[in-house]
Every structure is written in structure tokens, then in C-alpha cells.
Amino acid sequence: MIIIMEPSATQEQINTVMRALENKGFKTVLNHGDVMTVIAAIGDKRLIEPHSFQSYEGVRAVKIVQEPYKLASREGKQEDTVIEFSNGVKIGGKEKPVMIVGPCSVEQDIEGLLRVADAAKEMGCQFLRGGAFKPRTSPYDFQGLEEKALEYLAIAREKTGLLVVTELMDTLDLDLVCSYADVIQIGARNMQNFKLLKAVGKCNKPVILKRGPAATIREFLLAAEHIMYNGNDNVILCERGIKGVDNTATRNTLDIAAIPVIKKYSHLPLIVDPSHGTGRRYLIEPMAKAGLIVGANGVMLEVHHDPENASSDGAQSLNIPMFKKVMKDLNKLIGRIDYDNKHSDNNDFCCINV
Amino acid sequence: MIIIMEPSATQEQINTVMRALENKGFKTVLNHGDVMTVIAAIGDKRLIEPHSFQSYEGVRAVKIVQEPYKLASREGKQEDTVIEFSNGVKIGGKEKPVMIVGPCSVEQDIEGLLRVADAAKEMGCQFLRGGAFKPRTSPYDFQGLEEKALEYLAIAREKTGLLVVTELMDTLDLDLVCSYADVIQIGARNMQNFKLLKAVGKCNKPVILKRGPAATIREFLLAAEHIMYNGNDNVILCERGIKGVDNTATRNTLDIAAIPVIKKYSHLPLIVDPSHGTGRRYLIEPMAKAGLIVGANGVMLEVHHDPENASSDGAQSLNIPMFKKVMKDLNKLIGRIDYDNKHSDNNDFCCINV
Amino acid sequence: MIIIMEPSATQEQINTVMRALENKGFKTVLNHGDVMTVIAAIGDKRLIEPHSFQSYEGVRAVKIVQEPYKLASREGKQEDTVIEFSNGVKIGGKEKPVMIVGPCSVEQDIEGLLRVADAAKEMGCQFLRGGAFKPRTSPYDFQGLEEKALEYLAIAREKTGLLVVTELMDTLDLDLVCSYADVIQIGARNMQNFKLLKAVGKCNKPVILKRGPAATIREFLLAAEHIMYNGNDNVILCERGIKGVDNTATRNTLDIAAIPVIKKYSHLPLIVDPSHGTGRRYLIEPMAKAGLIVGANGVMLEVHHDPENASSDGAQSLNIPMFKKVMKDLNKLIGRIDYDNKHSDNNDFCCINV
């Protein structure tokens, strides 16, 4: 249940409603939007007569949120969530799409990482990504440099000013990863590692949550809900491909339609990962463009200074010259995006124009 | 096996090579390209030493085509296939993307159809689509008006000059459908109806072949090969969505990456159908744009004068005012497409710029 | 809507109800069961007040059949359908499961076919299968011997008394195939070739309908409904595997649970095809047993006199000695099946005991 307060509602009126809900056994979550304030009441709605709350002072409307995700739902919070970083970078809403680039894994050769970071900076990217702890299908594959990788990423941040994104795989490493990262990534295979979702819900860093390879959109948004329910509103969703009918032409099926679908049902920022989403270098540029033109708030892509000798995912990584060529075209497209002409007044259309 | 002839090769040299192949038990197919002439030799390559053909006069190169599809393969024919209609409309290669629009089924109310056709004409579309024979999951659903629908489509063509696209479901109806249609559509559920593929292979109309809902790209191109092998080179492929992990948010998963993948492996024109591909009206515009920006040669979309009362697929059809709004934006995007700046010189990139 | 008549209802009472329904614009279908007579009324149920039919003489109950398939549904016809052939062989219900065996394609070497047929006869099988028209993914693969194959099958029938099962791929071949076959097979890739379903609905031979590789059970039963709706009640369903998440270990995922699911929702006989369902010879015996123990009314399996040199599907065919070994064990299991102890009185259980 969602209780929408009048713009003029006082804090005391809000508190009164919340206390009444809590007395009925509901957990309450307060969202202060620019336009209105909304109280999400979570609990067994059979215990109350929802519309009895209609008569409280300051209440504009009482709505039953149909979706099982409450906090992630656009029904409960109409305005797009925009996350702002300390250096002024913003992601979400009508902000310019961001670029998150870097190698799949951080490797011994820090010079290689720094060359990638320099190129990213040069091309106007905002984030540097790199794995310190690697989820690998086989135990015989490279498992990541762990803390040393985090140190290298910090050095690259120091040098370039790029923000650092890195994956957390275990609750045990939470403090360590938080001490280095600007954004914590939860990988696709951990999308339903609920203990990990709970842990990052309690930390104060934004989280990139990747969609599981066989997850429905409902399951994806409920995974985000686990993080938000535990207190962290700064969730960035990432579409990175699902298992499809053809796993020879591409590694995964990048579900481009999921982007406007999620934009319709949720206010959270949403990015696209064409590197994992296709597993093929030649598809990165077209699929990044496809994601941007349907409304993605950012693109994550894998760049390596020497893909042929990468410890992981070389076949889907761009080398530095290719990356610059791709970025030139992506920047051109980003420059053309005209958010103000999107049909935002019309629920039936959620389109980006160029 | 593919034998590439010198541009200067004479017809006699070509004939000599073909006869030699046929004597070895191969079936041969001749492709005259703008740049070069290629002979595809189909048969058991263990019976010959391919490179023995290298020494024939007029032969530039002998290549083993790895893909099981020979005629549809870009290895055998490098230049994009461009199909030209009697009214000058062209589809494929660097031609401006075409628009194929109309109702799912042609219905009793011919006025409705004519209103859609007029709007399509007004917005610069080239083709009118409409089902006469409808493949329906349930026998209790509307099955189509059959020949009367074909007559209505012909009337609309007369009035607007639009070319007519309609689906063939049975070899028995081939002559009837050919006598009305400019392009014959083979539906997704018939993608592996091999008798039907053979039949349209023997007719002289271009064919739109829709990808089956669980077909791999290899199976899709082999279905095209069935048509081409039987003599019809004018095959237009259509990506229309596959079964994915989530069938509640969308009806199918539109496989946008299949577009650049197919462009890499085949020279055939390729269009995208965001109406069936998503089953949701609000996703048509963004997904049409996604298809165009990765290189689709056209878009097929469902438009109905009164979707709420359509006999089929109302939920995914645009009404006429929505259609005009969508077309305005699509035309803007189409106008920006800059094919000459695509990285066509580089196999690792096949990108469209805007 | 289903109208269940009293066992004592007269023909005139039945006719009265049917005329009343037809006057309301419904199509009616009459099912005479052993226990009761049921009228299926197909049409727009908003046009009538269903329970007004309750008061007609001879009517015991009026039920809204929820499933979109009416004639195939167990709601409308409680008793299992049992199909009896002229030689006394029966399939369905509590009849002993039948065995349908033979090569994927009939080949030039008729002696090989006769050796398989003899072995099938010797091991107690009832049906000989073999393809005359072959649906092949590639046009360069063996396409079948066509009429000559039908003649060979007829010779084998003459010699062994086995009934002949063969696939129909095109409405144009219907009369030809009907003149030779005892049972017509519709292949998985034609499950939604609605024109073909309609055609076999109008012929008087039993039909084996294979489940499409990505078909839901609802789509499968609606495909059967197309055949029944056109007048042919003798439909035998065949589970033959669906596209799953792993296509390297097995060719398809044989959906064993579909067997008890379909038994719950439909009265039609149902067989299992472990050869296509797995694509691996070593899985045929265990998966045939799995199918039988959950209630399949028969097993279809591929046997070839020389699998290493088969024109198609050699890797999933048994040779004759293996086939005899497998049949010995299957016959042992079939002999143990105790249908009378199945919990048929309880909707929550539909189990076979051994």
C-alpha cells in the first residue's frame, strides 16, 4: 500500500499516518519526492481497511501498489531517481548517460590498467571498472588479485579522477571493498544471493545490480527491493543479457526491450552492458547504441590494453584504439539525445529522440 | 565450396568450371555480383581436391564456405543483396530503411483498412501489410477473410500505390496469394515448414521470412537457404522476437543483437518487427529505433484504425494518431542515418551512425 | 461451456439442447462417453446465461470449461480416449502401452527396413515408423524417398502385420499418405502448421501430433484442438523434448512431467519419444522407462539396421541387437505396470505403480 500525502502536508501529519500504520503492524518507508511525499506501508493488507487512511489529514490518496516491489516501483515514486557523486557526476533521469569502462579483471600489470584509465578519461568517461574478486565457472581459471586489485584501482582513481566500480562477491569482504570502491557491483550470478543484497543494503555506497541470466524483470526488481528494503536507495540496475535460444552466435541475448520496460515500472537508474550481453567485440558498439536509444542511463563496457592476453573475457574486450573509435561514435549519439522531447506526458510512449 | 572468378573471366571460363564441378557430382549455383562472379558448389567436398580448381583459367580464388548455408552466406556473396520493386522501391544494403505497416488481419471494414493505408502513404511508408489467412493458436479465434482480404489489399494498393505484403500458410494457396501480393510473408510458426519454403522458392515474388520463436540464427539462415536453393534469391529476413525468460513483461524477447549478427554472416536484407517482438504498444517506437540503429533495412509494424476492437493483436497495434507520432520520430531517425560512415572496411565493426 | 446430460437422457432431449445452443449462435460438438453424454458449446458465452440450460430436461450439469481447448479437455470428457485399430491393437486409457519403432527415414535398402520390422514384430511391438518426407534443417541433407518409401512401408506391413506410422508434411500429399499409412504423424516443426492440422482433421486416420520444441502445454493441446475441431477425434499426443538450457549434453530436454500434466488436463492418448527427446542412444532406455512409469501410453523409438550409415539421426538410433536388449527390459517393465492400483479416485495423484 502506498499513501500519497498532499504537497502541503506537515511533518506532523506525516508522522501521524506513519504511527497509525506501524500500530497496525506495518513496516513504513518514507519517500520525499520533489513533487510529493509518499509513505510505503508493507505488511499484511488484510489487517486493515486501506481506505480508512483516506480520512487522515494531509492524505491525498491511498493506492494499493500492485507490484510486489514497493520501493523500486514507479507507482510509489514517480520521479526518476538521480544519484549524485561527490565529484558532481550524476546518473539517472534526464542526466547525460554515463560511461563505465575498464578491464574485466584487474591484472598484475598496473601500467595496462592506467593506460585504459587514461583513455577512458580522455574520451569523457566517468567510471573505471575492474574485477578484484572474480566469479569464475571453473576453479582452474584466474580468480582475481583481490586486495591488490583494489589498490591498483585506487591508484588509477587518484591519477584520473574516475570513480571506481568493482564487484563484491562475499559479505565477508564488504568492509574491504567499501573502503576502496565508489560503486559496488553485484554480479549476475549473485543477483539472488539475498545475504549479499542485505549486506549492501546496509552500506552507504551506490550499488550496480546486474540482472541474473535467467531472471524475469519481476525477480530483478525484487532483488533491487531487497537492497532498498535494507536501507540503500541508490541502486543502479544493469541489463547484461539473458539465456536465449542461441548461444553460439552470441554469449547471451541482450534484452534491449527490458530497458523501456523497467523504465516504465521503476524509477531507478538503469545501464546496459553490451560486452557481457553479447560476448562479441564487434557487437559492442551497435548494442551500446541500441541501449542508449531506448533510454539507458549509462553503458558499461570492457576495455583491455591487450585483449589477446587478458586473464578473462578477452574475446569481448575492446583494445584501446577500438575503444576510442567506439567512444567517438557513442559520444556523438549521446550528444544528440533529446530528453526534453520524449513523450513523457504519455504513458504509452517512453521514447528517446535523436 | 565457393569459387570466385576474376572480374575479367569470360562466360566460357565460367561454364568450364561449372561443368567440371557438375561432373564431380556437385550442384552449382552462379552468383553474378557487381564486383565479381561466384560459383557455389554444393556436394560432398571429400570427393574432390578443392584447390585443383585453382588452376582453371579465370579463377581468382577457391574458398571453403564453413557455414552450412551457402547461398545466404556473406562468404559466398560479399555485396549486400538489394531488392528493387517495379515502382522503384528498394530494400537492402545502403538503401533508406523501408516501413511496412498495416493491421494484423484484414477485416470486414474496408474503410478502416483504407484509412490505415492513407496514413501509411502520408507518412512515407512503402508497404501495406495485412493477414488474409491467419495462423491462430486456437481454432476458436478469427481465422482471416481469405480471398476477400486479398481483394481489399489490392484495392488499397490501387488507391495508394503501396506495395502489398501478406502471409502464405499453405502450398495450396500459393497461386492465389501470388496473384495479389507483391511480397509473400512466411510466418514464424512456418519457418521450418520446408514444403512451403520450397514452394515460395519456386515463385517469382520476394519473400519475407520470419524467424521462428525458438530458432537459432543458423536454423534461420538455413530456412532462407531452402528458399534460395529452390531458385528464389529475393529473401528478406525478419527478426520478430524469440521465447525468452520473461513472457509477462513482453510477449517475446526481441533479439536486437541478431540484426548485426545476421548482417555479418549474410548479405540478405533484414527487417525488424517490434509489434510481435514485444506485444506491447508502448515498446514499438523504442524497439523500432533500436532495430534501425543497429542496421535493420526496414521496420514492420501493426497499425489498426480501431485497436480496441481488432480481431487479433489489438494490444500491440498502434492507432492512427499514435502511428503518425511514432512515424514522425522514426522518419527523423531514418533521416539521420549515415551509412557512409559505417566502419564497413573493418570486420570487427558493423555500425550505423546518426 | 460443457453441458453434461443425464445417463438416461433421450436423443430428443439432447437434440433440443443442441438446437437451443445453436440458436444462440454457438457451435456444438457432441461427445458420447461410456458413462455420460456431453455437449461442448463453443462461442461467446457472454451472449447467454449458462445456467438457464440447467432447467432443460435431461441436463445433469452445466460447466464452464476454463481451458481454451474444449474437445481435448478432460473437463468435457472424463473418460480416457482409447483408439482401436482394425487388427485389435488399442492405445490409450488402461491399455497396455504400445511400441512404435523403426528408422528415422526409410532408405533405399528395403532389406534393412524389413530386418528392423522383423525384430520389432519379434519383440512384440505394434507399429512400424519411418519417414518418407523428411523435414530437414538444411536443404543439402537427405530429403526422403517420398512415395517409394511409402511402398516399402506397405511391404513391411504386409510381411509383419505391423501398423504403419509416417509423417505428413504438406496438405498436397494428404491423399497419398493416407492411402498408405495407418497413423499419420505431424512433426514437431509443423505443430502450428494450422492448414495441415485442419487437413488431417478432415481425414479418417488417427494422428500422432508431436509437441513443438518451444510449445507450452496449452499451445500443444490447442494444436490438438484444431484437429478435433475439424472432425478427427483420434489424436495421439507425443512428447518429444523441448528446447532447454543445455543443448550439448542432450539434443532436447525431454519434458517427462508433461506426461502426468497432460493426463490431468486431457483424455487423449499420449506417447513419449526418447530418441528425438534426447538425441543420445544411451539415454533411450532410461528415458523410455521414465515415460512409462509416469503414465505414457506408448513409446516411439528409432531403430536402424546400420545406424553408423543412416541417412539421418544415426547417433540417436539403436541397432538391432541393442534394440532387442532394450525391448527385453521395457517389456519387463510394461509387464509390471499395475493400472488398477493407480490412485484414479484422487485428483491429486495420477500415478502408475510397478
Next chain:
Amino acid sequence: MIIIMEPSATQEQINTVMRALENKGFKTVLNHGDVMTVIAAIGDKRLIEPHSFQSYEGVRAVKIVQEPYKLASREGKQEDTVIEFSNGVKIGGKEKPVMIVGPCSVEQDIEGLLRVADAAKEMGCQFLRGGAFKPRTSPYDFQGLEEKALEYLAIAREKTGLLVVTELMDTLDLDLVCSYADVIQIGARNMQNFKLLKAVGKCNKPVILKRGPAATIREFLLAAEHIMYNGNDNVILCERGIKGVDNTATRNTLDIAAIPVIKKYSHLPLIVDPSHGTGRRYLIEPMAKAGLIVGANGVMLEVHHDPENASSDGAQSLNIPMFKKVMKDLNKLIGRIDYDNKHSDNNDFCCINV
């Protein structure tokens, strides 16, 4: 690479080979089988000439294991792994299949749990299962009683002698769960939570590893490899259903063929979970039988004293009277299984007879 030692090889000969491998940079793992001793050497095989090891004393054969899983592979260890518990219960190989039963979640009402445990004991089951930490798609669903649940399970073990199986969700809870459980379960959604696999690899309790809902068999066996590589050989695999084309008739598609496939490629014990695998109560008995007849070493099923009011998974739980009825029939089938007549001498058949 796998090095198979002569049965007569001395410990010193074994040590010599292992040291030589380690000097070449390989990790070595020693398997003492009943019949032979095998050394698995993991590392970059390009660094050595494998067959140079052939000449070491005591070496019978050197084999390149093709599969990426080494320790889980039957190539490296031919004999079935049999796990024996302190109370004499055994699982794997030709041992009688075991039954693992209990509620999805342990709930407040300990009396209910004890009633289920008593019924399990009475029907001859060996293990009691129950969730203490519950992975739930929504944060608003019941999350488990945590340590109190573990205490309840220990009380039930005390009373009945059943062994306790419970799920571990987080490395942080490892010591706690190990102090109560006899077998640790890793849930399907954590199949690729590699940190958790590593953690249970270092503990001394047997582990039930459930197949992820979209995992290939290769990915599944590699997940087992992660556990074994970290030192724990006692892995029990569990097939529990994959995402299929139809999620309305059943919750998942139980991949029965995966059982004989895994038996062919791995020596590990393997059980089947028809409760999660179908999500439908009426399918539990037939699918348990299907699993047993293709060679499962055990069955896991959900039983609740009051399924209508269960905190989770009520729709797929048996109540106690149904459970007894099902067990009566399963025990009858288990009693008939004749392992000694399986065609174990023939790689092409791996069949169970009844």
C-alpha cells in the same frame, strides 16, 4: 591430466610422480580408489609432454581428461563415490536410494516438525530437511527462523535418529550451520556463489549442491568442482528443475535425462527433488518414480503437517497422510530396483531395472 597408478604402486612411487608434477607447476590431487590410485594434475598442460610421465615407475596410464571438471569426472575416478554417515546410512553407487523429507522452512510450531519427522522415520526415510535461512525472491516474504530453526532440527534428530539437512546461504553462517547440520545444502540460486562453494569446500560435512535453474550440466559439475578443489569430496548433486518453455503448468522443468547424463560423466551421488522441480503436489510421486527409475541415488521431497498454512511452498508440499501414501509406493519401487542387472559393462547403457 590424470595419472593412473598400478594397483601395486608404492607410496614412494606415488610421491615421486606427484613431486615431479609439482615441480612443473601443477597442482596435484590424489584419489585412492578401491581398484586404483589416480593423480589429477591441474595446470597448463602445454608446459609438459604428458606422456613423459608414462615412464615413471608404478604408472599404468596417463590420460588427458577432456572435461574441464577433473575431480568430479568419471574419467579420473571410475568407481561411484559412496558417502557413509556415522549411523551407517550410505548414499551413492549401488546403495539403496535414500529419502530426504521435511518442510520447506522450519516454523515456530515445533510440534508440526516433529510430526513430520516421526512420519518420515516410520516410512523408512533417512534424512530430515528444513530451511533455517530462506532465500526468498521478495524481502516481504518469510525469511526463516535462523538459529532457532537449527535447534528445532537438532531436537527432531535427537528424537528420531534422522540425519539433518539444511541450507547455508552465507559464508558468515558456516560455523553455526556446521555445528547443527549433518549435510549442508547449497541452494539453486547459490550454485555459482563461488565464495560459498569455497567455504563449504573447506568444511568437513557432506554437501548437497542444487543445480541452478538455468545451469548447463557442465556449469553444474564445475560448481561441484569448486567444492572438491577446496578439499571436500563429499558432494551430492541434486537435480531440481530448470527454466523451461512452460512455467504455467509446472514451476520448473524437471530434467530427468540429466540424471543418466550426470551418472555417465561423474562418479558423484545424485538425487532428485520433484517438489521444487515441479511445484505441483500431484506431480511429486510420478516424478520421484521417474527419477528413481533412471538411477537417482535419492529423493528430496517437501512434507508439511499443514501445507495450507505453510510459510513457504505450501502448494508443492505433501501433507502427512499423502506423504505416507506416496512413500508406500516409492518404497515398493525402491524394493524392486535391481542394480546388479544394470548394463554396467556397457558404456552405451546405464539403466536400472525393476
